[in-house]
Amino acid sequence: MVPDDLFASAQDDTEPTGADLNAPLAVRMRPRTLDEVRGQGEVLRPGSPLRRLVEGSANAVAGPMSAIIWGPPGTGKTTLAHLVATAADRDFVQLSAVTAGVKDVRAVMERAATNRSMYGRQTVLFLDEIHRFSKAQQDALLPGVENREVVLVAATTENPSFSVIAPLLSRSILVTLESLTREEVGEVIDAALTDERGLAGGYDLADEAREHLVAIAGGDARRALTSLEASAGVADGDHPFGREVPEAGIPLTLAHVEQAVARAAVRYDRTGDQHYDVASAFIKSMRGSDVDAALHYLARQLEAGEDPRFIARRIVISASEDVGMGDPTALQTAVAAMHAVAQIGMPEARIILAQAVVHNTLAPKSNGAYTGINEAVADVRAGKVQAVPPHLRGSGYTQASDRAKGAVGGAKVEGYVYAHDQPDAVAAQQYLPDDLHAELADRSYYRPTDRGFEARLQERWAWLRGRLRGKG
DSSP: OOOGGGOEETTSOOSOOTTOTTSOHHHHTOOSSGGGOOSOTTTTSTTOHHHHHHTTOTTTTTOOOEEEEEOOTTSSHHHHHHHHHHGGGOEEEEEETTTOOHHHHHHHHHHHHHIIIIIOOOEEEEEETGGGSOHHHHHTTHHHHHTTSEEEEEEESSOHHHHSOHHHHHTEEEEEOOOOOHHHHHHHHHHHHHSTTTTTTOEEEOHHHHHHHHHHHTTOHHHHHHHHHHHHHHHHHHSOBTBOOOTTOEEEOHHHHHHHHTOOOOOOOTTSHHHHHHHHHHHHHHHTTOHHHHHHHHHHHHHTTOOHHHHHHHHHHHIIIIIGGGSTHHHHHHHHHHHHHHHHOTTTHHHHHHHHHHHHHHSOOOOHHHHHHHHHHHHHHTTOOOOOOGGGSOOSSTTOOGGGOOOSTTOOOTTOOOGGGSTTSOOOSOOSOHHHHHHTTSOOSOOOOSSTTHHHHHHHHHHHHHHHHSOO
16 A cells, blocks of 8 residues: 555645755745746646646536646646645645556555545645556556546656557646746746745856856756756855855856856857857858767757757758758758657757768768759749740640640640650650750759769769750
8 A cells, every 4th residue: 555644635745845955946946836837838828727727627527637747857747736736625646657556556546536535635646757657557547537536647758649548648638848948947047046945045146157057957947946056055165154145145156057067158149149150160060071070069059058949950951952962861861850859859859960960961962952943043033934835834724725735644635745655754845945945955953963872863864964955
């Protein structure tokens, strides 16, 4: 059986109070009300399922629904579970999927059923890292969730669609949390500096130190508070007790933060010149095939708190602009990386980005597609837009004449040669408008290089030009 002391009233001191200075700063500063929660404005908007659950008003007749909370670390999953427990004087039980088994879950369900039948009290079960539970362990949750004997609040950092069984998902609301913005992380730090539960105004945090704390947090409020607490400890060492504390508080500098987190501040302004300089050097290093330099600038951007999605988009552009048909698979890798980064987030996203960077950087280079489309656009803007040759025109409109109809589904139409009817599937006929057909007999928008995969295209395009233009 689960020990009785696991079942605590939400009104009990299940969390350390501000007076418990031995508790970690992140625990002491855990929000006690929805008003203290930073970020998550969309999922906590008035009337939202999660807000109604926290306020104790969700499905008041049938009983509150369970919730699966999906989000990166430090976004408030545990906090919201405690706020759910606070509503309507519920009992609160917390289990970790790392250490709990089926026996523990069943014991919670039995005790919750007793509490409900004998005392009319609801039990909130907070299950951290539910993605670590096997199917059998998750199955053990179903009866209690189905009968609403417990309000399950399960937290996960992995996509529930792949890590949580369908019957449990269908019986719960799914809440997706987002990483905190830099502004919201800053608000968390500011509150901890002044709140009596936190540092109570005892420190004077320098602006550059605050910026560094925000940057290294990466949208994780817990990491920001842990780093702040460690930095305050370093500052204490430079300001021994017994000396008079300045009225403004003990100075807490960038050097203290760097020493505490063993991580130097990266001189990088995400909105200023450094942002553009480093991003430019990153692209040019991939283009120049220097993989060490490309990884260096990737690391600088990540360590400075750059949005990994921004970096992924730059890699996708480079995969077409600089690699192109030299290695067509580079674009596949870059696009896959962009989607993976959006789903996974930091810090693991750095590995995915690095793979795409290495592929882009070491691939044979070609800007043939890039220069080709630019030259074609320039000609169009210069007015080289004569009529489409009659045999290529569409037939899906009433004004199309019989002589001008093109082939639809391989139909034989006067003037048009269906390519698939030819032995080599190449129909030697005019495709360009008259002016460009003559002009592009001596030049071409697309000029393949002799590097990588494109070397094969160079030979084929020369042969095709000979068929289509009458010359190589």
